[in-house]
Amino acid sequence: MQTHMKQNLWGYLFIGPFIIGFLAFTIIPIVASFYFSFTSYNLFNPPEWIGLDNFKEMFTSDPRYLHSLKITFIYVFAGVPLRLLFALAVAMLLNTASRAVGLYRTLYYLPSLIGGSVAVAIMWRNIFGDEGIVNLALMTMGIDPVRWFGNPTAALWMLIFLSVWQFGSSMLIFLAGLKSIPQSYYEAASVDGASFFQKFYNITIPMLSPVILFNAVMQTIAAFMTFVPAYIISKGTGGPLDGTLLYSLYLFKQGFEFFHMGYASAMAWVMLVIIGILTSIIFFSSKYWVHYESEGGR
């Protein structure tokens, strides 16, 4: 008994830092923000209970909120599929046997390592500048240069391109998935005379579907919480004309610029609910398109 307790003690000792960090920086803030979301709280004075007013204001009298919700949806629904497609395409390329494949994998993963950083967003500002490489490329193709920072729609697409470019982490997961598909399936298909596309649709996609599900869920959640690129590229304004005012940027502005911490907390909870609904939709739909080998390829 004595030694048993000692063993447990060591276990708790080692896990302690995590538990404390989890309590102090996750659980307590979550509970606090839930409480604040029903209050009017300006960071200085004690919070004042106002019931559901924050939520009511969001959907009835804050056009900027609805606008930021709209462009966040565009960002997620355009960005995530594009990113997954791109990641899958590159993963398939890198799955071919080549001598330098290790180098390529590192190179393609690199943008994701530095992806969310301030430096990349600043670089992005230069790439899309008036005389940036993108506009130069457009001009050599005879297309008029685009004012990426001046046009609200273009600015949002610039953010979407940035997110697509950071495909590395989903690409690595796809790559692992591809590696786990037995080569014998492809060999058998080849013997039967299947084309590349037939093999792709009938073997790769079904075998990879659990990985696609995982990536889709993770990337959707991550996309909803995008903050840094929008903040840096618009210099903290969400402009032009609120074209890059992503949800979390507007939440940040409400909380720390306008001192509406109660409202910002309420926004955070609505975001949680939205992410929850989207994730459940993906999960429920998954039984129609995700195949698990262990279930006999249902």
Add this chain to the structure above:
Amino acid sequence: MKKSLLILLGIIMILLLAACSGDDSSEDTGGDTDDTSEETDSDSEASGDEVTVRIAWWGSQPRHDYTLEVIELYEEQNPNVSIEPEYASWDDYWQKLSPQAAANELPDIIQMDLSYISQYAENGQLADLEQFLGNEIDDSNIAENTIEGGRINDGLYGFNLGSNALSFQYNPEVLAEIGVDEIPDTYSWDEYQSMAQQAADAGYFFDNGMQADVFFNYYLRQNGARLYAEDGSGLGYDDDQLFIDFFTILQEQVDMEATPTPDYLAQLAGPEDDPVVEGEGVGIFQWSNQFVGLEDMSEHTFAFGTPPGENLEDGLFLKPSMYFSISENSEQKEVAADFIDFWVNDVEANKLILGDRGVPVSSVVQEEIADDVSEAQQAVFDYVAWAEENSTPMGAPDPAGAGEIIEQLTNISEQISYGEISPEDAAEHFRTQAESILGN
């Protein structure tokens, strides 16, 4: 079993908390000052013990450079004081300050702006400076109404660092090229528009737009109104026609291409790419202390003119360029006040500052540094002196929530220049938004 677990958790908790509080102040300074004095400064009485004071300001690189030099100078003269600087650009500055305020961790000395001072003062974040006047801060050479600029309700919450006035800073060469000899002392808004048309015809921009909140307020003042009501409870104008008239002028400027379109301006990498800096525009409507920076960035020489409108005197006012405030949570208020005194009264320090934070408030300092200032700086001093004679008092400080109103107004004026909304609709929109912000 349970008990020992609790004790263990308790110990870990204490260790962690101790570790956290130990390094949080050194982490966000970014400066290279050592914080060995950390342990002792809370119970020292600024006598001979080591004292650490944090100071925060916003600005651009030249300002950071000379401010650090002034701090060094102060530390040389006060070897027991070490000052930790925290600086940022305008936007980042306010976003960094608010969480610090919420945590009661504000720096001891905070550079403060007119549009935020009420917010911070009314929430009890700033110390009343009245107690330091005549003690730590020598105000014998400073005009009473200069100091008044930091008064909110019945306390002095910011020490005015200098005066600013609105101006038109123009390039005489380009002005001659569009066929205008000089900017008259007073000229009507119609004359402004016809000069702008001349510029557009000659292929130049006349200006690069007017900052919406600043010049709308100026326009309102010319018409006997204000942006904010005196008591801060609402807007200071009743007639939306004033909004419509002013923003119609701005929109017409964009339409006739006398002012660059907003998407063109958004594409600029920084102020040094501005058409006026490049010699493709006549001038910029902005605050007087920005003149020196403008000349530094450009290869051209600029001159001072006034903003448009017949009732110049009603529109113009002297504004505190910025303040130094002391935070209520500071444990070193006396030392902080002493630094403010050094800043406004020390001649050597002001030879480094050279009026970048507005015309020096001390008459002695103004005289003493007269030989050291550049021609451009002298032009700023002269313009502010002239404006002092030809302006009306500023009136009540901006209400709490002004920061948010300014953002809404900027946003709406952007929508007008993009042609997304008519000035009529915008007027109504702005009134609803502003009143709901101020009503809270």
